[in-house]
Amino acid sequence: EVQLLESGGGLVQPGGSLRLSCAASGFTFSTYAVSWVRQAPGKGLEWVSTISGSGATTYSADSVRGRFTISRDNSKNTLYLQMNSLRAEDTAVYYCAKDRDLGEAFDYWGQGTLVTVSS
């Protein structure tokens, strides 16, 4: 059974940093691209960042480029999101999600972790 379990969310002040983790199981982690998708309270879904299976290639939305860094440790089956220079508008539930196949939709999602940026 595929499982994705996020952790690391919490309350942080504007300008602060936070590191999210996503522990994966039930599939060959290194074979698949994985992503972070966020959802602000009461709002829709927004793609944040994606990393290839090998970790060699990363992609980020304009809204977070230069502030957020996606990475992965295939030996630990874990995905990360390092978030720096956080802003109030980054407040959201952050989901990790697995690509169904390269260039495809997200077939599995974690339960999400809430990040609140507030003073």
Next chain:
Amino acid sequence: EIVMTQSPATLSVSPGERATLSCRASQSVRSNLAWYQQKPGQAPRLLIYGASTRATGIPARFSGSGSGTEFTLTISSLQSEDSAVYYCQQYDNWPRGTFGQGTKLEIK
């Protein structure tokens, strides 16, 4: 950026009836279109990919159609557990997939 527009924003349908949800892309996304279901407090769940292929374990009452810029999700014989928000997502310019704003489906 490809903009996805869903309609209606809210849909109220009686149990046993059919619900039709629409999604329009600002430019062609071919058949690279997915539908997700999200219930309150839960993560999204993949229903349809490739515009018309049901994901694993999805009941046959869910069906998708369309290509290019116009897409439809049809839920036949609605059940109470189908109450949720439904999102479409294009992944034609993967990984920069964009989502629609969602349609809230209410069961009368």
